[in-house]
Amino acid sequence: MDATPLTDSLTRAPGFVALYRRESPMLLTFCARRVLDAETALDLVAETFAQAFRSRGSFKGSTEEEARAWLLTIARRQIARYLDRGRLDRRLVERVGFQVPAMAPDEIADVERRAGLSALRGALGAELAKLSGDQREALRLRVVEELSYAQVARSLGITEATARARVSRGLRALSRALEPHHHVLVNGGEDR
Known part of the structure; x- marks a missing residue:
């Protein structure tokens, strides 16, 4: 991959953190609208980014829109897996070393409001x-x-x-x- 801000976000830790900060609010709302629970959605976003980090070498896109679509595809798979199993699987999140942040009640209320x-x-x-x-x-x-x-x-x-x-x-x-x-x-x- 060429060294661009997008490829940096997929290959270097500081860039991946920036990708997380940029895309996680959208993914949090996306997941919350599908599972109807803000805290479960937060876990699903962590699982999505853990999977994205693990498979970042397979990303073939070159634009921010393609990166967003890639993350949404991963999120859809995580949601489907969660709905099929009826539970979250945090093993990958733990293996990659992601920390799932805790949400305060006002943050949960904000996610619930934004997600309708x-x-x-x-x-x-x-x-x-x-x-x-x-x-x-x-x-x-x-x-x-x-x-x-x-x-x-x-x-x-x-x-x-x-x-x-x-x-x-x-x-x-x-x-x-x-x-x-x-x-x-x-x-x-x-x-x-």
Whole structure:
């Protein structure tokens, strides 16, 4: 890579810190809008940057926009992994040596305001009420209780395939309902 401010941010520690400072507010809002929790979003941003640092040699872009798109792609994968597992995986963050900063209550409130979490939570509640009781219970067991699909199936007295189908249908319905709220965020967390 040529020595440019962008490649410096991917190859040298001070540049990577600058990249983090520049892009983390946008990523924090992006993640918060998808997981509806500011503190989980902060952890996901740390995981995103840990993964970006680890795989920085694979970045092939040359512009700030490409770097932002690359970070958003990594963030989407981290969010999907979190939603699939129902928990965070902090091993990479620890291996890379990233410190997840703590947020004060006023900082959490600010992230929630910028991400519009109150409206998102309202839309989510309304959509949850529309789901069948079977789907809601399967989602509760899988997402809130963090049970495996086999455990969900046993709890509900259904097959694992049926448990997966109920959770999948429920998540798709929730995703469709929340989609209008999920704009790609740029410029420090503001919608375009």
